Amino acid sequence: MFSILVLHGPNLNLLGKREPGIYGSLTLDDINRLLEKEAATLGVNISFLQSNHEGALVDAIHAASTLHQGIVINAGAYTHTSVAIRDAIAAVSLPAVEVHLSNIYRREEFRHHSHIAPVVIGQISGFGSDSYLLGLRALVNHLTQLKSVNK
Numbered sequence: 001m002f003s004i005l006v007l008h009g010p011n012l013n014l015l016g017k018r019e020p021g022i023y024g025s026l027t028l029d030d031i032n033r034l035l036e037k038e039a040a041t042l043g044v045n046i047s048f049l050q051s052n053h054e055g056a057l058v059d060a061i062h063a064a065s066t067l068h069q070g071i072v073i074n075a076g077a078y079t080h081t082s083v084a085i086r087d088a089i090a091a092v093s094l095p096a097v098e099v100h101l102s103n104i105y106r107r108e109e110f111r112h113h114s115h116i117a118p119v120v121i122g123q124i125s126g127f128g129s130d131s132y133l134l135g136l137r138a139l140v141n142h143l144t145q146l147k148s149v150n151k
């Protein structure tokens with residue numbers, strides 16, 4: 001059974017209260033519950049971590065390499081600033097999917113660049129909580145395909 005780590009970056013602990021016009025009314029717990037349901041449907045294990053600290057996210061990515069087969073990451077604002085998170089993903093070479101609740105390309109210009117995008121399988125942006133669910137599905141499909149190729 002695949003094990004997937006979902007990483008939530010800074011300020012995502014405030015979902016539900018934080019700019020609901022942009023990020024919606026679901027809390028982070030609501031999103032995690034939806035992900036748990038989806039994981040059960042897909043037959044995978046799922047774990048969650050939210051942190052407002054860049055180093056904690058880097059540590060979690062390092063630890064994931066021995067505990068999980070893939071990562072779904074919403075790095076929040078670190079998407080646009082963090083070479084350290086990008087390097088951590090590249091270093092562990094675990095398949096990762098980048099997700100965003102909002103469509104980062106429809107927003108301020110500083111959100112249009114992602115340091116994470118070049119080191120992930122793909123990015124899903126703009127579908128609210130569905131971005132996470134679609135990201136999880138895409139990651140599990142990817143892992144399943146890899147497994148059948150390596151058989």
Ligand code: DQA
Pocket residue numbers: 010011012074075076077078079099100101102103104111
């Ligand atoms: C976000 C988009 C980022 O630009 C922003 O800093 C966030 C959330 C999203 O999910 O839409 O914190 O990653």
